Amino acid sequence: MTINAFINRLEITIFRHRLFVLVSFILLSLFLGFQASQIKLDASFTKNIPLNHEYMKTYLKHRENFGGANNVLISVCHQKGDIFNPEFFTALKGVHDQLFFIPGVNRTQVKSLFSPSTRFVEVVEDGFAGGPVVPADFKADEHGLNIVKNNIEKAGIVGRIVADDYSCAMVKAILMEKNPNTGEKLDSIALASVLENEVRKPFEKGNITVHIIGFTKMVGDVAEGAKGVVTFFAVAIAITSVMVFLFSRSISLTILPIACSLIAVIWQMGLLSSLGFGLDPMSILVPFLVFAIGVSHGVQMINAIGKKVAQGLPTKDAAQFSFRSLIIPGGAALLSDTVGFITLLSIDIGIIRELAITASLGVAVIIFTNLLLLPVLISYLNLHKNSQTAQEKTATQSDNNSSLWRFMASFTQRGVATIILAITTLLFLLGYHYSQQLKIGELHAGAPALHEESRYNQDTFLITNRYAISVDYMSVIVETTANACTDTNVLKTMDDFQWHMENVQGVQSAVSLPSVMKVINAGYYEGNLKWRIISPNQFALAQALSNVPSSTGLLNNECSVMPIILFLKDHKAETIDRVVEQAKLNISQLNNDLLTFKLASGPIGVMGATNEAVAEAQLPMMIYVYAAVIILCLISFRSVRATISVVVPLFVVSTLAQWLMTALDIGLTVSTLPVIALGVGIGVDYGIYILSTMSVKLRDGLSLNDAYLAALYERGSAVLITGITLAIGVSTWFFSDLKFQVDMGILLTFMFLVNMLAAVTVLPAIASFLWKTEK
Template identity: 85%
Template sequence: MNVDGLINRLEITVFRHRAFVLTIFALLSALLVFQASQIKLDAAFTKNIPLNHEYMQTYLKHQENFGGANSVLISVCHQEGDIFNKEFFTALKGVHDQLFFIPGVNRTQVKSLFSPSTRFVEVVEDGFAGGPVVPADFVADDKGLATVKANIEKAGIVGRIVSDDYSCAMVKAILMERNPNTGEKLDSIALANILENDIRKPYEKGNITVHIIGFTKMVGDVADGAKGVVTFFAVAIAITSIMVFLFSRSVLLTLLPIACSLVAVVWQMGLLSSLGFGLDPMSILVPFLVFAIGVSHGVQMINAIGKHVEQGFTTKEAAQFSFRSLIIPGGAALLSDTVGFITLLSIDIGIIRELAITASLGVAVIIFTNLLLLPVLISFLKLDKSARSQSKEANTPLWQLMASVSNRVVASVILVFTAILFVAGFHYSKQLKIGELHAGAPALHESSRYNQDTFLITNRYAISVDYMSVIVETTANACTDAQVLKTMDAFQWQMENVAGVQSAVSLPSVMKIINAGYYEGNLKWRIISPNQYALAQALSNVPSSTGLLNNECSVMPVILFLEDHKAETIDRVIVKAKQAISELNNDDLTFNLASGPIGVMAATNEAVAEAQLPMMLYVYGAVILLCFISFRSVRATIAVVVPLYVVSTLAQWLMTVLDIGLTVSTLPVIALGVGIGVDYGIYILSTMSIKLREGMSAHQAYLAALHERGSAVLLTGFTLAIGVSTWFFSDLKFQVDMGVLLTFMFLVNMLAAVTVLPALACFLWRDKK
């Protein structure tokens, strides 16, 4: 059976058994509504990193000994004067104890002034003496506070645990991957709420302020901002409803495509829940896109049905004819969208893969809800053709003007202008940077509480929150091997002299200071001693709890503190680190990149860079294949794909102009824009190709396509663009960036489909004599 025969059989089956079809849809919808109600937000830390990347393999291998990148930093500050008062130390002790007992916090990695591992060492007449910075019998009176102040200065923790101006003190902790009480993955959003409700609110009072940063807290703030998506969804539904009503001039024809699109969203959520997936702050935006795509195809359906009603057909007949005429172009467009989104699975980052699954499921169900359910529902209505016939006449001058782009002279100008834009866009798109380009958490605005807390901590402490650990693997007991320590020290020295590296610390650098202490602090003795006993003596003052060595002395990190996490800074440091590693690696030790927040960012940036080209090849390969299958024409495929590629290139140019980097959140936008943008060209060309085969010129065929599909294409383009433009007002910076790029791609893809595509067509299809 050929394709036409199969479509004919499907049409007859569906419209002869309309009640049965509606019953099936009702039952499935009831089941999926229940499943959708069970869906949960899921923002696990490991979803945001490329777990198979070599850096992340190093990170996972050693996170138990040296902690991971999923840390929490809490700075407790006193607004008036310094920290040496009873009010401050009472609050700091409370924060430390409260954080210590939160499930999911690695208690061995909690660090503050009250940690037993926070110790001071001083040179005395008999050698070294030391103890905890805050003694076990500490009382916050004048004597006790003076003792603690002296111990802080002896411990050398100013700038790390205590701020440079003595106005704040830090409580640090590393989080586990799983909740030890339940055995389940750590719920980052729930933990962020605990940090807010059990730590910030109880202790931030009077002169005390509490500032919390870390991946978990950032995710919690992003999740709070993502709640605004519901508002944007409501606004989009309202805007879309108004525009569809102005187009259809019918309340029922407005409500039905809106309702079918909402059914698609419910089905998407239900299927996700059934497959065991949740929604993270990024994929929570996808239901909005699914709704918008559903409406765009719904508008094409009601437009086609309205045209047939104008011609005198009954509503049922019009619905059948529209179903038959749109199932191929609509199905091809939606399959292109689906396959395009599936290509995102090639990116080895959990959050993008789940976005791919979420988006592809949502778009796939639109085939059933908006190309099948919608015409069946409309077939029960009785439509009046008088209102629609007026709009046809009113649009004729506009279609005549738009059709002029398919005249050879005008088309030549358009194609030359497009080529100039493409060359400029291609040139500037090469300047697109991979990674974050701004300080603070890029998902949030600079004015957000989280980023303000970040800026306060980085300004008041000598160390940066942007750090990277280079892990040195060697033999057991290598801590007393002078050659190993000297090699590590040489690596640290090279990295400290790289632009963007604020400071560095490692076991050798600490042992050098301790060694000098044995000689009254004489700087001449700040060396790696060749004497093994002297090394052992220095090492005895560095317990493994410092995070500078493991228990076997076989693994030691070199911790690099960076000035920021901007893409160029990370790239520069990684390149220099690889150069130094290639020179210094030997049979006795191996330097391995990389752990810490910057290690995660570097791995993510490299994963995004590696995925960029394959993703685009997969997306365009899928679009080209499906267009060729649909139209069975190389010329038609070229006419659809060329405008898409030009717009994608211009979108990358726009990213460089707006200083938007290619990140986990912006990389999928290109695929989303291409997948959705192909719809315009497919719908226009589906009519044009029929008319061209009938012997019409490209100009006549395009004019006929505008009469049949022009209103729907223009409406969907503007409706989609207006809908995502509401994201400009989001509390989430990454949603604003996505909104800017999607608005551009929706609008410009539509404009390219109604100008560049017909301009190409008039050269690809020569007029028949």
């Protein structure tokens, strides 16, 4: 059976049993609507990291001993003066205790001034003396506060647990992967709400301020900002409705494509819920894209039906004819979108894979809702009663646009086409040159998903400014043999690595077991700096080691694994790249039979792994996306010339989009990488619709100029209105509370508009050199 025969049989079956089709859609929509109502926001730390990356294998292997990157830092500050007053210590104790008992917090890893593991050591006549910084019998009176102040200075925790200016003190905690009460995966969004309502609000009063940062709190703030997406969705629906009405001049032809696109979103959410997925805050924008793509194809359908009605066909016949003529180009475009999104599954990061599943499901259902359900619904309307009016409207619109269409048809003339292609080539070369400067990773301080002025980023900046350590740290794990903590060669090698890394630009400071043992060793000699060394005497090393318990996080119980913690000034892409590059260089020189350095744990280790995964996935992803588009175009058009005409403009626009990212200082990250694939998938629709009409006219014997002119008369208005409508819809994202949504809005607005312009300018210009101007 040929494709045409199959489509004819499908058309007859669908429209002969319209009522059955409608009832089936209603029942499916009710079921999937109920399923969609059960969907929840779902975020977890591990979804945001490439679990199979070598850094993350090291991180997962040792996180039980040294904590993970999913931590919470809470800085309690006093706005007037220093921390040594009863009001502050009452608040700090309250925050510590409250955090300690929150389900999901690893209680053994909670650290503050009130932790028993926060100790001081001092040199006395008999050797060393020490104890908890805050004694068990502590009272927040003048005497007790003076004791604590002295102990803080002896403990050497200023800049780490206590702010440099004594205005704040820190409470740190590591989070578990699962909630110990339920055994289920830790709900980051719910935990963020608990931190806000049970930690910040009760204790932030009077002169006390509480500042909370960490992945979980950041996700909670993103989820809070994501609630505004509903507003943007409503605005987009309103704008789209107005634009579609101005195009169709019919309330019914405005309502139906909007309704079918919303049904596609409901089906998408219902399918996700049925498959056991939630909706991550970072992919909450995908439903809007599904709606936008649905409207795009819906506009093509009502445009085709309206023109046939205007020619005098009854509405049912016009709907059948439009279904038959659009099912191949529309199906090819939507399959290109779907397969393009599925290629994102090749990226080994959970959040991107979920986005791929979410987007591909949504686009796939549009084939049913906007290419099948929409014409069936329209076939029940009585548009033929107004056929004369519609015909007059169409004639008027054609007269209004004829001069524009004839001007655009001149793009197929060799002279004009040469100028267009010369400009396109110049833009492409410039875009390619600047796109090579595109950086992988975050380019700004603070949480990149949020604006700089957000509470979370302001808390981050405060903690970074008031403490000597950075919240951006990386742990290089040293694996060796048991009891290696007293092996001089092992400790000296670690110390050499630390010294080299401390001298790398971007590294603020570093700490490791050897660096602490050197200080302790000097303490046995009245603090003389000459003795701040790794002693060659094993007994001296054992003596120094006895003052460093495993609870410090500088060694495990067997003394076979030790981290070297590097504190970086920020997490910008260039900083991470520089530090990781130098770490790898030093590791290659220092690794030996005694020990092995392994990258990397900590927040910067996670970011470094993610950046490398994104960099590795960038080229393969684009190859997969374009391969899918090329194959589907070849199947649809059965023409290499047609495929070239569609794909080349897409590639030029993708390159220009990367130039735009470089110019606007937007890095290639987990949130922006999928946008390139999304832009290609959606952008291909314009070219496919235009070329599908051109191909038919060319086969009928028309010249290239006449074929393109006919395509503009038939599809030009729909293509232009779709590109403008989609661009206006996503441009509202510029006002979002979420920085990553603003970035996505900028990129998608650019790609919607420029892909549309490329389809109506560059495509015919390329075609002029691939087809003869006269046939």
